[in-house]
Every structure is written in structure tokens, then in C-alpha cells.
Amino acid sequence: MSDRNRYSSVSTINHWVTALLVVVMLALGFAAAAAPSETVENYVLGVHISLGFFVLIFIIWRVLFRIYEGFPRNVGKTALERWAAYAAHRLILILLTIQVITGPMYLFTENECMNVFGWFSLCLPLESLSMIHEPMEWLHLNIGLYVLPVLLVLHFIGAIRHYATNSPQETPADM
């Protein structure tokens, strides 16, 4: 952990761009899961995959930047609160990394490409790894539909508590 008490301005921008992108990715994922027909599901997933290309790049950049910069000290009135923030922040980044790997791997292992809004396609011929196709799908769906949403709701509650119980001078991040 770094000895800084504040998040840098790059971190703050990274945080809010990721928050926006991930909420849109979740909304598209949920919309695909609830689609009334296969045509609609495929269309929504096409948008999910296209945007996913940019989300993949941004999440990799964001995680590498966090590793480079380190985490500032977590705030919280009790040791439990600090531990919960410590664990949740790392877990969110780990799960996002898994999502942006399992999504493309799900496609590549069945010989499909990532078509980005019809502008270009990203293909990796990984059909020889077809035995990991289903585990990739299982991870992607369960993290995306259940684990990540629950964690983000807890994160949101934690952030509200953080804003509600800290005076502006005590707040380490202008997030």
C-alpha cells in the first residue's frame, strides 16, 4: 500500500470513467439476459461486445495504473470498515479484470471474433482451447449477473456512509 492519503486526479478520472462504462456493460448484460427474443438478445450482446472492446482497454490501463500508483490508505472509523474497503476495492478490480478476459475468451474459444460496431473485428484463433469455453462462460455470467452487482451495491452503501460520516477535510478522495 502507498503512504499517500489521497487518490491522484488521474485515479479520480479513472474511477468515474470505469464506473460509467461498467454500469452500461451491466445494463446491457441484464438487458440481454431478459431479452424477449433471440434476435433482440443477439443485437444487445453485439453492442455489449463492441463497447466491451473499449472497456477491455480501459480496465487494463486502470488496473496497471493502480498497481503502479498503489492504493492510498483506506478510511473508515473502525478497523472493520477499513478492512471492508480494502477487500472490496481489490476484489472489484480483480473481478473486472476477470470479466474483460473471460468475455473475449468465451468468443475466441468458439472461433468467434469481437466485432466492434462493424468498424473492425478482433480475432484470436483459440479454438484449440475449446475445453475452457464453458468455464469462461460460467465465470463471466455468474460474476456479471450476481457477484459484481452485489459487490457494487455494497460499495455504493460504503461510499454513502463515507460521505455521510466524514467532514470534507477528512475525505481523502474527491470521488
Ligand code: HEM
Ligand atoms: C455512484 C457510485 C460510486 C460512488 C459514490 C463511489 C465512491 C467511491 C469512493 C469514495 C472511493 C474511495 C474510497 C476511499 O477513500 O477509501 C471509491 C473507490 C473505488 N471505487 Fe467507487 N464509487 C462508485 C461506483 C463505483 C463503480 C461502479 C465501480 C466499479 C466499476 C467502483 C470501483 C471502485 C474501486 C475499484 C475503488 C478503489 C480505488 C480505485 O482503484 O479507484 N466504484 N469509490
Ligand code: HEM
Ligand atoms: C466489466 C465488463 C463486463 C461486464 C460487467 C459484463 C457483464 C455481462 C453480463 C451481466 C452478461 C450476461 C448476459 C446474459 O445472461 O445473456 C454478459 C454476457 C456476455 N458478455 Fe459480458 N461483461 C463485461 C465485459 C465483456 C467483454 C469485454 C466482452 C467481450 C467480448 C463480453 C462479452 C460477453 C458475451 C459474449 C456474453 C454472452 C455470453 C453467453 O451468451 O453466454 N463481456 N456480460
